[in-house]
Each structure stands twice: as structure tokens, then as C-alpha cells.
Amino acid sequence: MNVYLGIDIGSVSSNFIMMNNQKEIIKNIYRRTLGNPVKAIQTGFTDLMDGCEEVTVKGVGTTGSGRHLAATLLGADVVKNEITAHAVAAAQFYPEVRTIIEIGGQDSKIIIMRDGIVHDFAMNTVCAAGTGSFLDQQASRLNMAIEDFGGQAVKSRQSVRIAGRCGVFAESDMIHKQQMGFPVEDIMMGLCEALVRNYLNNVAKGKKIEDLVVFQGGVAANEGLRAAFEKVLGQNLHIPPYYNVMGAIGAAILALEKSQGSRQNSRYKGCDYIMDGQFLSSSHECKGCPNLCEVVAIKRDQDILAYWGDRCKKWEGSLSQTEKANLQVV
Amino acid sequence: MTRVGIPAGLFYHYYYPLWKTFFVDLGAEVISSSLTNRQTVEKGIAVALDEACFPIKVYFGHIQELNELGPDYLFLPRLVSVEARSYICPKFMGLPDMIKASLPDLPPIIDMVVDMSINSKGLEQEIKRVGNIFTTNEKAISQAFRHGREELCKYRQLMQTGFSSSEAIEIWEGQERLLTTSADLQLGVLGHGYSLYDRCISMNLIGHLREMGCRVKLVETCSQDEIEKAAASLPKRVFWTLGRKNVGAALHMASDDEIDGLVYLACFGCGPDSMIKEFIERRSNGKPFLGITIDEHTGEAGLLTRLEAFCDMLRRRRKIDFESNLPPYGQYACGSENSL
Numbered sequence A: 001m002n003v004y005l006g007i008d009i010g011s012v013s014s015n016f017i018m019m020n021n022q023k024e025i026i027k028n029i030y031r032r033t034l035g036n037p038v039k040a041i042q043t044g045f046t047d048l049m050d051g052c053e054e055v056t057v058k059g060v061g062t063t064g065s066g067r068h069l070a071a072t073l074l075g076a077d078v079v080k081n082e083i084t085a086h087a088v089a090a091a092q093f094y095p096e097v098r099t100i101i102e103i104g105g106q107d108s109k110i111i112i113m114r115d116g117i118v119h120d121f122a123m124n125t126v127c128a129a130g131t132g133s134f135l136d137q138q139a140s141r142l143n144m145a146i147e148d149f150g151g152q153a154v155k156s157r158q159s160v161r162i163a164g165r166c167g168v169f170a171e172s173d174m175i176h177k178q179q180m181g182f183p184v185e186d187i188m189m190g191l192c193e194a195l196v197r198n199y200l201n202n203v204a205k206g207k208k209i210e211d212l213v214v215f216q217g218g219v220a221a222n223e224g225l226r227a228a229f230e231k232v233l234g235q236n237l238h239i240p241p242y243y244n245v246m247g248a249i250g251a252a253i254l255a256l257e258k259s260q261g262s263r264q265n266s267r268y269k270g271c272d273y274i275m276d277g278q279f280l281s282s283s284h285e286c287k288g289c290p291n292l293c294e295v296v297a298i299k300r301d302q303d304i305l306a307y308w309g310d311r312c313k314k315w316e317g318s319l320s321q322t323e324k325a326n327l328q329v330v
Numbered sequence B: 001m002t003r004v005g006i007p008a009g010l011f012y013h014y015y016y017p018l019w020k021t022f023f024v025d026l027g028a029e030v031i032s033s034s035l036t037n038r039q040t041v042e043k044g045i046a047v048a049l050d051e052a053c054f055p056i057k058v059y060f061g062h063i064q065e066l067n068e069l070g071p072d073y074l075f076l077p078r079l080v081s082v083e084a085r086s087y088i089c090p091k092f093m094g095l096p097d098m099i100k101a102s103l104p105d106l107p108p109i110i111d112m113v114v115d116m117s118i119n120s121k122g123l124e125q126e127i128k129r130v131g132n133i134f135t136t137n138e139k140a141i142s143q144a145f146r147h148g149r150e151e152l153c154k155y156r157q158l159m160q161t162g163f164s165s166s167e168a169i170e171i172w173e174g175q176e177r178l179l180t181t182s183a184d185l186q187l188g189v190l191g192h193g194y195s196l197y198d199r200c201i202s203m204n205l206i207g208h209l210r211e212m213g214c215r216v217k218l219v220e221t222c223s224q225d226e227i228e229k230a231a232a233s234l235p236k237r238v239f240w241t242l243g244r245k246n247v248g249a250a251l252h253m254a255s256d257d258e259i260d261g262l263v264y265l266a267c268f269g270c271g272p273d274s275m276i277k278e279f280i281e282r283r284s285n286g287k288p289f290l291g292i293t294i295d296e297h298t299g300e301a302g303l304l305t306r307l308e309a310f311c312d313m314l315r316r317r318r319k320i321d322f323e324s325n326l327p328p329y330g331q332y333a334c335g336s337e338n339s340l
Helices: A037-049 A067-074 A082-093 A132-141 A146-153 A167-180 A184-204 A223-233 A243-261 A271-276 A321-327 B012-025 B038-047 B054-068 B095-102 B121-131 B138-160 B165-172 B205-211 B224-231 B241-254 B271-283 B301-324
Strands: A002-009 A013-020 A025-032 A056-063 A099-103 A108-114 A117-123 A213-216 A279-285 A294-300 A303-308 B003-006 B029-032 B073-075 B078-081 B113-115 B185-191 B214-217 B261-267 B289-294
Touching: A002 A037, A002 A067, A002 A082, A002 A243, A013 A037, A013 A243, A025 A037, A025 A243, A037 A067, A037 A271, A037 A279, A056 A067, A056 A082, A056 A243, A067 A271, A067 A294, A067 A303, A082 A099, A082 A108, A082 A117, A082 A213, A082 A243, A082 B301, A108 A184, A117 A184, A117 B301, A132 A146, A132 A167, A132 A184, A146 A184, A146 A223, A167 A184, A184 A223, A213 A223, A213 A243, B003 B012, B003 B054, B012 B029, B012 B138, B012 B165, B038 B054, B054 B073, B054 B095, B078 B095, B113 B121, B121 B138, B138 B165, B185 B205, B185 B241, B185 B301, B205 B214, B205 B261, B205 B301, B224 B241, B241 B261, B241 B271, B261 B271, B261 B301, B271 B289, B289 B301
Parallel strands: A002 A056, A099 A213, B003 B029, B003 B073, B078 B113, B185 B214, B185 B261, B261 B289
Antiparallel strands: A002 A013, A013 A025, A099 A108, A108 A117, A279 A294, A294 A303
């Protein structure tokens, strides 16, 4: 069977999907990056290919903030930004979609779609309040698994008003409300509503949220946030079945579309390449000029696969042509 | 020879050729700090006051670097206004004082007040006063200033062709630069020149866009008339010089069908930007708009994601527009003049 892989390496989670040429999802894996993307790619990939010895990989697409790293390790045909990837995936499941709300680990986005393509988008600027990491942090402060957060929050009957303008202020507001004796579920629901207000004021910023609205990204798992969005917007939210791996699905679709239009073989390096090699990254400060770029080198055993971070491209340029082809952004 | 140090930050990007010519003609040697780099940034952040915007903090770094070269004078102009009824951001008015307060042990400072909000009489006196440091020959002073203006004019002509100020200064000083010609997108890129054209502060925004296949139009590529005409459509006159140029240029570009989209680089903590960016976004006639806010953050990944996504969006949109304009059944499906 011919398959296409989509890999989304984000700040908090690393997602992998395998898709056939009918765009049907055969397998999906959602796991935490846990601060080590190289390891996350290796183990995630191992899990993905486990029991799928029969398949032939015809294309690989990567996305997320670690897309270049994933492309270097696996060999990718498409390296795409998260916005395009998420939009492509949402349009696949909901051709009528007009608004995509996507909240990930460290960023949140709104994507306005018209006729299946991105018409306008916005991302959070300098503030990450209201993203997955913040929820994570608050859940652990309340001594609760993040998975239970939403379920608890929807039990609330009267939410507490919490300032959502800034993550730090929200936290001190929550502590204050706890000390006043409000029940924990009301505080949690209050937090969800604060985050929604924050999203609408800082990210959506007056953009028209028209039906059909799709809510995706890891945070879409949170029932509390879903309820808060529906309450504030007065609209139904559609949560795609694979809401937490939509970026990866988008990357796989783009890889599929690319392979159909070209006769070139996939750049995929094969299972053995990833599973047998020891991948190491090292960094040093280049002293070539006062910019003092922090240059990162990715190595497989002794071979250098890629250099990143040099503004003048001196290090990147020192690689041979084939190695450079790995870095190409498509 | 007297050595005058000019920091390579802030209004360096707008007036360096004028300043340099003026001092050189008066017999001084001009030294400037190197273009902004990581060390400039770090040195600047360490001493600058917290409330200042990023480019001002960086300016402190430039001064420290210059100071190590041991100039006889530091040229720190006090820019209040460079044209009638308009002003430069108030932080520039107090800049020489901020610097004197934070950095002791500086060489004598040439603190020249530029205030043309009412007329240019005050400026003429200031030019004379500064010129007198080097010579008593008044004719030579006014001649040096006139020559400086001529050089400034040449420099601005370079920028009209689409070079950023950093590139135009390099060309003005005798280096060769070429503009890439292959591009399928045309973007209007706006922002305060001292952030936008500084490759380090803007994280090379313009360079990245060009690499992604965009031709970049800047404030300086629009004519003065076009800018003022478009800016006049606002209900109230914008009295910040740079803010008005940005709004005017943006609104002018928004009505230009050849421009695919607008990118605005704002600085976190910039008062005028917080207004101007909104103005542009709300009044740009539905022209695709991308706002980028920068601060001391050094990660380029976030910037690249946004730029890439913006270019992707414009390309995909154009493809759809093109396809929807094609006749569905080919040209002759309904019959032409000569056949049915």
C-alpha cells in the first residue's frame, strides 16, 4: 500500500499521521514533545511504522515550529508553515469552513477561509496567554491532570470573572478567587471564559467569525473552552475527529498533492535511516563576526546533516549539495 | 584631525549622508558604529531604560561601541521636528539627555536641535553653532550643509528605486548592490525605517521576503505627493512625520492593484505604531494585511512562519481568482462572431 506521512512538531506535542492516497487516515499518533524533539521524532516515528511493514512511503510533509528538524531527520517533500497546513486539513473535512480557531501549545491563530483557501489569518503577537502551555501550567498548579481540566470546568454553574488580559495577572486573579473560597470548577470555567475573551480581543481582533466554525488544535480537547467559546460566540463549533493532529494531516495532504503532480521520487530517507542512526545536535557560537550567531549542527552518527542559525549562511553553505537539498523549503 | 562619531541607529537611516558630508566638508573625520549586531543589542539592553522601545535601546549599544573607538565628539542630534506642523516621536526630543544620564564618561556631545515645526530659522542657527566647533568660516559652513543636502537627495533617489536604507547607504559609500528581479508577488512593506531597514532589529524581514519571491515596495518608493494625498483622507491630520508617511504610503499602496498585500512591522511599546498599524489595517480597503510586532525576542521561527503563510495565502488566492475568471466551457463554447 502506498502511504503519505504527515509530521507536525510543535512546542508541546509532536504528531504523526499516515494516510493512504484516498486521504483516509490509517494511523495517527499524538505525543508530547517533552522538550526533546529529536527523540520525539524518533519514538513517534517508530510507533507510527510499528506493524506497518508492508507500506511504501510515497511522500512526507512536515509542519510546526520543528518542521525543518523533522525534514532533516526524515527527508521531506513538503515543509510547510502551520497556517497553511491547518487550513488545508480543515478544508478537507469541512469544505464549507469559513473560520478556523486553532489553539496550540504556544500559539493561537484565527484563519478566515473563503472557497476552501486562506483568505486572512492572524496569530497571537507577543503574548502567549490563552494557549495550551498556560492551561497546562494552571492545571498542574491546581494539582489536576490537563485531561480532566475541561470535564471539571463544565460542572461549574456560575463562572467566576477572571482577568484574561495577561497570563500572569490571570494567575494572581485565580489565586485571589481561590482564597476567597470560590469552588474550583467555577474558577476553572472562569479561566476558560477569560481565555476566550483574550483570544477574541488579541487574536481575532474584530475579524468576523462566520459559520461554519472549526475549532482544532490540542486545546480543542478541553470541553470547558469549547463551552466558553460557544457561549461567547453564540455559534456552534465543529470539532474535527482528528482535531489534535490536523497540522500533520494538512502536511500529509500537501505531500500527497505534490507527489501527484510530479514524477520525482520522494525524498523520504527510509525507516532504517531514522531508527538505526544516533542523532545528536550540538551548538556553538560562531565568532566570525559580531553577530555571534548561535549555530546548531544536527548530526547522524558522524555525518553532519544540517546547520541552522547562521545569518550569513556560511555554515549552511559548507554542506554539500545533497545535504543542502534536505534543507530546502518547499 | 577631529573625529566625529555617528551612531548607526535611529535617524542614521534617514540622514546619514547629510550628516557625514557636512562634517567631512568641515574637515572632520567621521566614524560610525558597525551595523546593528547581537553585541550592539546586548550592550544596549544592559544600560537602556526599560520603557524605551527596542530601536532606542539598541541605539545605546551603538553609542557604547563608538565610545570605545575614542572619538573627539559624539553627534547625537535632538530631533524635534523635520517639517512644518509635524513631529518626531517625543522620545527623540529627550534622547541626548537619556543617553547622558545613563552613560557617563562620554566624549563631548554635539547636541544639535532640529526643530522645523514653525520655520527653519532655529535650524540655521544650530548649523552655525555646530559648524563653529570646526571653523569660523560661515560661508564654508553653509556650503557644507548645502552639499550635505545634495548628497541626501542622491541617497533618497536610490531609495526610490526600492533599496532599503541600509542598502542605499552601502551604495552611497561606493559598494555595489543589485535588486532581485525575479518575483511573482509584490508587497508593500512599511514601518519605522530605523526598525524595518535595520537587518538585525527587523530580523531581516525585507531580505526574507525577497528570498520568498516578493518584490518589496517601501515608503520611500512612493512619491511625496502620493503619500500626502492618501494621508489626507484620514479625518484628522497625523502629526507624527513617520507615522503619516506610513499611513499615506500604505493607503496609496492599498489602492494600487499591482500590490498583492501589505506588511507592517511595528515595535512593541511604540506609541505611534499602536495607532498607525490599526489605521492601516482598518482602512486598507480589504487589501491583505500582515502585522508583525517585534521586541528583543531573537527567535526567527515565528517571523518566518507568518511571512511564509502570508505569501502562501496570496499565491493560493491568486490562483483561485485566476481560475474563476476563466470561461467555464472555453472560448468558443457559446459561439463566436463567425460561427454558432
